[in-house]
Amino acid sequence: MLRRLSADDKRFKTVRFTSGLNLLVARTTPVSHATDSRNGAGKSSLIELLHFLLGGGADAKQVAAHPALRRTAFTLCLDWPGITEPLSVSRSGADAKQVTVRPGLARQDASPGLFPVSAAPDAQVMPVSEWKALIERHLFGLKGNHQGVSGRSLLAFLMRRIRDNGFNEPVRSVARQPEAKATPNLAYLLGLDFTLAARYQEIAAKKATRDQLKKAVDDPVWGKVIGKTADLRGEIAVRSSRITELQGKISAFRVVPQYEELQDRADELARRIQDLGTRDVIDRRNLDHLEKAVAEAVDPEVRYLEQAYGELGVALPAATLRTFDEVRAFHAAVVRNRRTYLGAEIEAARQSLAKRREERARLDTELSAVLRELSEGGALDRLTALQKLLAQEEAKLGALRHRLEVAQTVEASSREIEAARLDLEREVEADLRERQRQVDQAIVLFNGLVSRLYGDDQSYLYIGPGKYSLKIEPKVSRDASHGIHKMAIFCFDLTMAVIAHREHRGPDFLVHDSHIFDGVDDRQLARALEVAAEIMDAEGMQYLVTINEDDLDKARRRNFTADPYVIEPMLTDSSDDGGLFGFRFER
Numbered sequence: 001m002l003r004r005l006s007a008d009d010k011r012f013k014t015v016r017f018t019s020g021l022n023l024l025v026a027r028t029t030p031v032s033h034a035t036d037s038r039n040g041a042g043k044s045s046l047i048e049l050l051h052f053l054l055g056g057g058a059d060a061k062q063v064a065a066h067p068a069l070r071r072t073a074f075t076l077c078l079d080w081p082g083i084t085e086p087l088s089v090s091r092s093g094a095d096a097k098q099v100t101v102r103p104g105l106a107r108q109d110a111s112p113g114l115f116p117v118s119a120a121p122d123a124q125v126m127p128v129s130e131w132k133a134l135i136e137r138h139l140f141g142l143k144g145n146h147q148g149v150s151g152r153s154l155l156a157f158l159m160r161r162i163r164d165n166g167f168n169e170p171v172r173s174v175a176r177q178p179e180a181k182a183t184p185n186l187a188y189l190l191g192l193d194f195t196l197a198a199r200y201q202e203i204a205a206k207k208a209t210r211d212q213l214k215k216a217v218d219d220p221v222w223g224k225v226i227g228k229t230a231d232l233r234g235e236i237a238v239r240s241s242r243i244t245e246l247q248g249k250i251s252a253f254r255v256v257p258q259y260e261e262l263q264d265r266a267d268e269l270a271r272r273i274q275d276l277g278t279r280d281v282i283d284r285r286n287l288d289h290l291e292k293a294v295a296e297a298v299d300p301e302v303r304y305l306e307q308a309y310g311e312l313g314v315a316l317p318a319a320t321l322r323t324f325d326e327v328r329a330f331h332a333a334v335v336r337n338r339r340t341y342l343g344a345e346i347e348a349a350r351q352s353l354a355k356r357r358e359e360r361a362r363l364d365t366e367l368s369a370v371l372r373e374l375s376e377g378g379a380l381d382r383l384t385a386l387q388k389l390l391a392q393e394e395a396k397l398g399a400l401r402h403r404l405e406v407a408q409t410v411e412a413s414s415r416e417i418e419a420a421r422l423d424l425e426r427e428v429e430a431d432l433r434e435r436q437r438q439v440d441q442a443i444v445l446f447n448g449l450v451s452r453l454y455g456d457d458q459s460y461l462y463i464g465p466g467k468y469s470l471k472i473e474p475k476v477s478r479d480a481s482h483g484i485h486k487m488a489i490f491c492f493d494l495t496m497a498v499i500a501h502r503e504h505r506g507p508d509f510l511v512h513d514s515h516i517f518d519g520v521d522d523r524q525l526a527r528a529l530e531v532a533a534e535i536m537d538a539e540g541m542q543y544l545v546t547i548n549e550d551d552l553d554k555a556r557r558r559n560f561t562a563d564p565y566v567i568e569p570m571l572t573d574s575s576d577d578g579g580l581f582g583f584r585f586e587r
Contacts, residue, residue: 001542002509003077003086005049011582012072013569015046019542021533021565026514027549027572041571042580043514043546044162049074050511053089054155055132058096061163065093068585079508080105081138089131099131100124139507140188140500148184148198157185158497159511160489167515170474170492179469180204186472189500191438192463193431197470199424204468206417232404239397246390250383269367276356276363283356287349294342421467428465439463442495449491450476452531453524454484461495483519490516490528498539509542517551525551526558533565 006014015024026041048056048063053076058065064074070093080087083103090100104124136142136151156173160166165175172182180200188194432439443461450459458477465471474488493510500506517525532543552562572578 001079002050002544003079004075005046005053006075006077008073008075009582011577012074013571013580013582015580016568017542017544018567019540020536021529022542022544022567023529023552023562023565024544024546025549025552025566025570026546027570041578043571045580046546047159047161047511047513048163050076050159051155051161052096053091053099054159055099055128055135055152056155058093062093064091065096066585068583069581070094091128096128098125098127101126101131105134141504142188146188146194148181148201149188149194150185153182153185154189154506157189157493158506158509160493160513160516162513162515167486167489167513167518170489171472178204179466179471183470183472186496187470189496189506190442190463190472191499191503191505192435192470193428196424196428196431200466200469203417203421203424206420207468210414210417232400236397236400236404239393239400243390243393243397246386246393250386250390266367266370269363269370273360273363273367276360280353280356283349283352287346287353290342290346290349294339294346425465425467428470432463432465438499442499445498446474446491446495449494449531450488453487453491453527461492481519483521483524486516486518486520487524487528494532494535494543497541498535501539501541508540509544512543512545514546514548514551516545517547522554522558526555526560529555529560529562529565 001019002017004014004016006012024043024046026043045063052058052062052064053074056062063069064072073090073092075088075090077086077088085103087105088102090102091098100123102123104122132151135155136146140151140154142149142151153173156164156166160173164173166173168175171179171186178201180197180203183200184194184197187197442463446461447457447459451457454476460475462471462473462475474492476484476488490512493512497506497510501508517528520528529545532545535541536543552566556562569580571580577583
């Protein structure tokens, strides 16, 4: 459950929540002016802050990102699975990429060390992405791969926002949200197979691609680029025949004997030139090694031994010194012989390089003459022209085949998409039969709520396979007035929240903005609050709703006892410090 919403700005009015029904009231005062509006009291801002602290984005529309508030650190205390003390999470608009939780969750989490712990022993700083992952795992029980379902999308249904037009339709939390994207989240909360619901998104994506391609084909300009399947098949057949004919001519191409001899001679000359180049590389490498060896061949020096022994106080006999001279002379002779040998090798390598250079020049001249003679004879030109034409035709054939694939995709994808859709419908139908208990639970609960508000036994929750999404649709057999539409959302959200909590698929709280009661009849307003209070007590849950004082007075006149459920603070609109933030600022 939610326990407390506070801020490090003393002007902010701390909101303390209780179990069961919570009414946060915005009222006018005796000194209110006609121009005052309870829309500035902060009711919707409260829900924005809850979203912000539970991992919501920090875009320009988020109240915490306002220049007057972005330096303020807001804190939400709530119950957390697995720990006895309330968990607090803090976040500011100035540092919106991370949150601070107390106590640190790494100690209690099933995977110790998964998240970095801050220096404070009782606090933990983590990126918002990791905080959202914790919310998914612990508040919603999401584990492993849950494509199509996210904690943020689930919270958007349990805490609808007026800025997202969340009260326009029961099955959408955001205006113009595709049903195929919304229903996996609804299916998860209701205990249905969300993976089947998510597969509708794949079909929707394929259909969108197919529609775009179809528009291109039907376009007068792009249609000529892509073409029709039948036309392209005809062009491909003609082009393939032409390529076969060219390949036959090239295979059968023969030149007169003298040209064949010249071609053989040209091939031989080219091979010899290549061989000379390879041998040059080897000789140059050897020459480099020989020149380095000459540089390293130096005379030995042994006189240092006499000095070394003298410093040690040892006199060498003359016979010994003579031996040293003989050794040095021997080594000097070895070095001279090595230099002579290396010099001869270097000279031989240089002569070989020079001879091959002359040979290569002669062969290059002869090869040029042979190629010129072949070219002047015309045979080489004709063969080259045929080969070039063949390459061009093959490239055109490849482009035609690619266009055929696109055209076939456009023409055949419609049938494939329809077949996949029908298969998915059958799978969904079979799965719903297997989950009849969950389906019945949702239908009965929704019907019971509507019946208590309107005495209508004909209302129900439709759940079944649709054409492009799993269909989850509240059916209320009443006039489609604005107020009845809002009460249909109220009953639907209450149904989702209760079932999700029962099956450990969601938290134990539901939050509604005061817009849920716009246009609602006095009797239905009072009954809705009574029903919410009873169900919250029975299920051990929490329902937080912001409400205008005049709406609450309507419920009181219908014998609803509101006082036990009104929480502090009482928000007002008549003074600068009467709103949630304790001061006024322009949104």
